[in-house]
Amino acid sequence: MSNSSDALDAVACAAHGAYAVKDSAVIKHVGIILYDGFSLLAAGMLAEALHVANELQSEGASHSLTYRVNLVSARGGTVSCSSSMSVWTEQLAGRHFDSLDNLFVAGGSGVARASADDGLIDLLRRVSAKSVKITAIGNGHMLLSAAGVGQREWPSMKQDIHPRPTTDILPEYERDQALMTSLALLKRDLGADLAVRVADRLGSGADLSLAGTLEQMYDATLAEKARASARWLVRNCAKPISVVDAARMSSMSERNFLRLFKREIGVTPSKYLLRARLDLTCKLLESSDLPVDKIARRTGLSNGERLSKLFRKEFSMSPTEYRARSRQKR
Structure with missing residues (x-):
């Protein structure tokens, strides 16, 4: 105007x-x-x-x-x-x-x-x-x-x-x-x-009297976008989704999405997605007798071999060892 x-x-x-x-x-x-x-x-x-x-x-x-x-x-x-x-x-x-x-x-x-x-x-x-x-x-x-x-x-x-x-x-x-x-x-x-x-x-x-308010509105909107995408990653972690899919859902370029997500959530989207998939894997290992290979497919981790490598890297034990230890604590 x-x-x-x-x-x-x-x-x-x-x-x-x-x-x-x-x-x-x-x-x-x-x-x-x-x-x-x-x-x-x-x-x-x-x-x-x-x-x-x-x-x-x-x-x-x-x-x-x-x-x-x-x-x-x-x-x-x-x-x-x-x-x-x-x-x-x-x-x-x-x-x-x-x-x-x-x-x-x-x-x-x-x-x-x-x-x-x-x-x-x-x-x-x-x-x-x-x-x-x-x-x-x-x-x-x-x-x-x-x-x-x-x-x-x-x-x-x-x-x-x-x-x-x-x-x-x-x-x-x-x-x-x-x-x-x-x-x-x-x-x-x-x-x-x-x-x-x-x-x-x-x-x-x-004028400058609006700058602070508009900046706060932008920041609040971007923060909510990051939180919403984090929730979307958790809800869909069992599916074959990628960071590109998450960026598209947020209507952002992949580069801007990666920067925003890391700033607001504290980790990269790929790391967050991996954690969500490993959390789901732990729950299935604790609550079911499904084979490791089938659990890997159900949690978006492709196959049992990949799951085992990721598990050893993150928890210093195999999925089978994790299942055994979790049941000993019951």
Whole structure:
């Protein structure tokens, strides 16, 4: 979101339903409530982030959720942003009101004046009473305070950038706060990996105040990828799988996968897979009378000769000796 024109395009597209994508299993209806003097950059960034999430999902094999974004206001019609550009809004009533899943309250220079709008304040109270998830962007929290919708009454998502106690908010801050708000929603709905991909597309213009948060999100996503691949290796260790297969399951190149896995798990994927296969072998030796050669085939270790070599290297004894010793301890 580099300028007001881009923001206006994003908001206008949302208003006219241009963000619709192919049908998916779940449709989430999202409203962005506007008023005269709202922040165009913040509303545009939020709408664009949800649009990008729709696009990224449509490019993949599965598309689990579609966001439908509507720009709404207390009375509908034309609303002017803080930079005097105008957008068309729908009145938050009827079917839009009943189908709403999330409502975002935009911030902006006009928030103090909007806080004195009885119609808007009453609308926020009625939305809150319906248990719709309401989230303020920037100084939009002033509207919630005016409506008596307190922190404990509305299920806010975790905010990574907290509102400043003033109505004068820099455009860059509004944009970045809207980005982090949208990423929090995407992370909760679709997982950290999708949120990171959206951040990749939109976050390049973010200032240094976002760097730490985005880095944490990347690190958390990569760490979870490594843990998930480790679990996959254990579940499938009896099959003829390889490290290349694990890298493919993680949607990573083999080189990057090897580096990530070693960093997060502490050993190489091949070593981890071998340990999983040897653990399974020990369990079968302890609990069954299967021949060593058959156990080797059942644990992905090819044959009895290879299993015996690996066993002597790791445990300094043969599989048969291990079986005998384990039964002596019973």
